[in-house]
Amino acid sequence: MHADDGSRPDLSTVPDAVFRLDSEGRITYVNAAAELLLERRTEELLGRRARDCFPTAVNSIAEERYRQVIEDGRAREFEYLYEPQDRWYEVRVFADPPGISVFFRDVDNRHRAQAEREAEVRRLTSVLEALPSATVLVDADQRILTGNRAWASTLALPARAIGVPGSDYLAAVGTGLAPSDSAAIATGIRRLLDAPDGTVPAPFDHEYPRSTPTTTGWFRLQASRVELSRRVVVTHTDITERVRSEQALAWRARHDELTGLPNRSTLLDLTAAALAAGTDEGGAGAALLVLDLDGFQTINDSLGHGIGDQLLRQVGHRLAATLRPGDAVGRLGSDQFVVLAHECDGAEAAALAFRLQGTFTRPFPASGISVPLSASVGVAVAQPGARDPHQLLSDADAAMFAAKSMGRDRVRLFTPGLREAARWRLEVATRLRDEAIDQLVVHYQPVVRLDTGAVEGVEALVRWQHPERGLLPPDTFLSVAEETGQIIPITRWLLRETSRRAAEWAAQGLPLSMSVNVSARHFSAETLVRDVRLALRDSGLAPDRLVLELTETSIAEDPTRAEDQLTVLRSSGVRVAIDDFGTGWSSLAQLFALPIGTLKIDRSLLVAAERVTGGEGGAVLAAIVALTRTLGIRSVAEGVETVEHLRMVRRAGCDLVQGWLLGHPMPGEDIPAWVRQVEEAGGDLCALAVAGTPVHAAR
Numbered sequence: 022m023h024a025d026d027g028s029r030p031d032l033s034t035v036p037d038a039v040f041r042l043d044s045e046g047r048i049t050y051v052n053a054a055a056e057l058l059l060e061r062r063t064e065e066l067l068g069r070r071a072r073d074c075f076p077t078a079v080n081s082i083a084e085e086r087y088r089q090v091i092e093d094g095r096a097r098e099f100e101y102l103y104e105p106q107d108r109w110y111e112v113r114v115f116a117d118p119p120g121i122s123v124f125f126r127d128v129d130n131r132h133r134a135q136a137e138r139e140a141e142v143r144r145l146t147s148v149l150e151a152l153p154s155a156t157v158l159v160d161a162d163q164r165i166l167t168g169n170r171a172w173a174s175t176l177a178l179p180a181r182a183i184g185v186p187g188s189d190y191l192a193a194v195g196t197g198l199a200p201s202d203s204a205a206i207a208t209g210i211r212r213l214l215d216a217p218d219g220t221v222p223a224p225f226d227h228e229y230p231r232s233t234p235t236t237t238g239w240f241r242l243q244a245s246r247v248e249l250s251r252r253v254v255v256t257h258t259d260i261t262e263r264v265r266s267e268q269a270l271a272w273r274a275r276h277d278e279l280t281g282l283p284n285r286s287t288l289l290d291l292t293a294a295a296l297a298a299g300t301d302e303g304g305a306g307a308a309l310l311v312l313d314l315d316g317f318q319t320i321n322d323s324l325g326h327g328i329g330d331q332l333l334r335q336v337g338h339r340l341a342a343t344l345r346p347g348d349a350v351g352r353l354g355s356d357q358f359v360v361l362a363h364e365c366d367g368a369e370a371a372a373l374a375f376r377l378q379g380t381f382t383r384p385f386p387a388s389g390i391s392v393p394l395s396a397s398v399g400v401a402v403a404q405p406g407a408r409d410p411h412q413l414l415s416d417a418d419a420a421m422f423a424a425k426s427m428g429r430d431r432v433r434l435f436t437p438g439l440r441e442a443a444r445w446r447l448e449v450a451t452r453l454r455d456e457a458i459d460q461l462v463v464h465y466q467p468v469v470r471l472d473t474g475a476v477e478g479v480e481a482l483v484r485w486q487h488p489e490r491g492l493l494p495p496d497t498f499l500s501v502a503e504e505t506g507q508i509i510p511i512t513r514w515l516l517r518e519t520s521r522r523a524a525e526w527a528a529q530g531l532p533l534s535m536s537v538n539v540s541a542r543h544f545s546a547e548t549l550v551r552d553v554r555l556a557l558r559d560s561g562l563a564p565d566r567l568v569l570e571l572t573e574t575s576i577a578e579d580p581t582r583a584e585d586q587l588t589v590l591r592s593s594g595v596r597v598a599i600d601d602f603g604t605g606w607s608s609l610a611q612l613f614a615l616p617i618g619t620l621k622i623d624r625s626l627l628v629a630a631e632r633v634t635g636g637e638g639g640a641v642l643a644a645i646v647a648l649t650r651t652l653g654i655r656s657v658a659e660g661v662e663t664v665e666h667l668r669m670v671r672r673a674g675c676d677l678v679q680g681w682l683l684g685h686p687m688p689g690e691d692i693p694a695w696v697r698q699v700e701e702a703g704g705d706l707c708a709l710a711v712a713g714t715p716v717h718a719a720r
Contacts, residue, residue: 097113155168156172157255172257228241284351285353307413315429318356324392371434377396397421397429398433474706481535516537517560533696598621619654659679684716
């Protein structure tokens with residue numbers, strides 16, 4: 022080796038290859054490492070111009086850098102491919118007046134490995150670009166090597182320093198994430214990177230929401246280790262629409278579609294939580310209030326389901342606006358709502374019930390009309406230690422049914438006796454759908470003329486011959502039949518049975534009229550005309566011998582439909598009577614617009630008239646009878662049980678009378694013998710009753 026100046030440092034021991042050039046580009050020094058790498062002996066190089074020794078370097082980046090350092094004295098560093106050897110060198114050039122010193126080392130293996138890695142990244146990038154989802158390639162240091170266009174656009178990254186190649190992946194993906202999701206992703210990526218070489222770790226999968234100032238999106242992250250490397254490919258699929266669809270489905274599963282209120286299932290869950298909290302905390306318990314809209318089916322039938330739906334939504338809004346903070350209202354279905362009241366004793370629950378009822382004092386506007394509504398409310402307060410929300414709801418439901426049985430717009434608190442009544446309703450509803458209709462029997466109560474005392478006809482009264490409980494009166498099961506719709510097949514059976522019985526009596530010389538009670542449900546079903554005609558056809562009974570009795574309340578619930586069907590029947594000869602007059606809430610004008618032939622005055626008016634002094638009670642009855650007579654309608658006084666009752670209705674001018682004073686309900690087979698006994702005793706049943714000579718049925 023040769024150094025042209027002894028004052029220069031000895032570079033023979035430096036591990037890098039070194040040579041010096043003077044200001045003219047002549048080689049003035051070469052160390053042993055340089056001699057080895059350049060594959061030239063020192064004596065071949067010293068004193069010669071570098072461009073003569075290495076002609077392939079002429080006008081190359083190396084010559085350019087040498088010149089720059091000589092000119093400005095600033096060091097340069099670069100990598101250079103020496104073509105004769107086809108190898109890469111790392112070159113550093115320093116000013117060494119009057120020339121330069123050049124340090125270089127063989128980095129061919131490293132350079133080619135890096136080039137291969139970069140080529141691989143380019144290949145992977147082209148693959149990533151073909152993917153529709155946001156995807157990145159992450160290295161062993163969890164830094165982003167590359168990402169496709171969807172990655173930047175989907176993430177809407179706030180700064181160029183985040184999410185770009187070379188930046189920290191976890192910092193980029195963690196923007197807008199909950200800490201728990203960020204931690205889960207970091208753990209999953211770390212597990213993939215730490216897996217031993219040669220293994221194929223299971224992919225990492227995680228779904229997470231990501232929030233921005235304007236919205237929230239949901240993503241599914243799927244990460245996999247790249248085979249034979251310590252890199253991870255991470256795909257972020259936008260699943261926002263799917264999640265929102267699932268959330269919408271979940272919401273609909275827990276809410277009533279019409280009103281948006283919690284549904285039965287959700288209210289039961291809320292009630293269970295309230296019961297658990299009340300038991301754990303030892304304070305006041307929870308209460309459930311079930312509200313059933315009175316006569317709502319008639320509104321649907323007469324005004325249409327569109328208006329009915331509007332009204333149900335309004336009811337839900339009014340109830341929700343009336344609740345205490347923390348309480349909840351939901352819709353059980355149909356026209357029933359339920360309110361959950363927290364920390365509520367019996368008095369507070371009752372007060373809340375009456376306050377809820379107060380929301381119905383104002384009519385509900387719908388499609389340009391004003392609709393009055395009322396509700397019957399059942400209230401059940403949880404007992405200490407209660408945990409079963411189903412039982413509490415059942416108790417509130419039982420109280421609601423009791424409230425409805427008391428009339429419209431009532432509130433009833435649950436008592437243990439109502440639970441047995443609820444079980445009985447369930448048994449009745451179940452049996453009425455099965456074998457109970459074959460266990461029904463009919464008893465007949467005489468209807469007597471007041472002027473002659475002769476028996477004009479009978480009223481059919483259905484009974485249930487229960488296999489365990491014996492003979493049951495109608496008030497124990499007909500209300501349940503009305504609720505469940507079983508009243509229609511029962512009435513259909515009753516029409517056939519009574520028409521057949523009346524036809525048999527007529528064939529025996531007893532042409533008695535047959536009065537049969539008909540439910541308002543039959544108007545809604547619109548099968549009444551057909552059912553009556555079939556019964557008359559099959560029995561052969563003359564139409565004018567059949568009297569259909571309907572309560573004024575049942576007619577008032579759907580007067581248009583009632584009028585249409587009753588008019589058809591009346592034109593065929595069937596007679597129509599209004600039963601229980603004085604207990605309903607319809608107007609007289611509405612009643613008398615119907616094709617009515619008979620008005621039956623309820624027993625409650627007789628009792629009330631009996632209590633009135635000065636003869637005013639009798640005057641009220643006389644006024645009612647006079648009105649009916651003016652309209653060509655016959656009057657029947659029901660519930661005559663005493664001689665005084667009989668005298669009162671006679672003075673009032675009633676046409677017909679029935680009651681226990683004149684005859685109890687009796688089986689159909691007893692009627693012919695009983696009528697013959699009356700005839701044998703003179704035929705005037707009223708005179709016999711006044712004289713205290715009752716006529717008993719004898720078989």
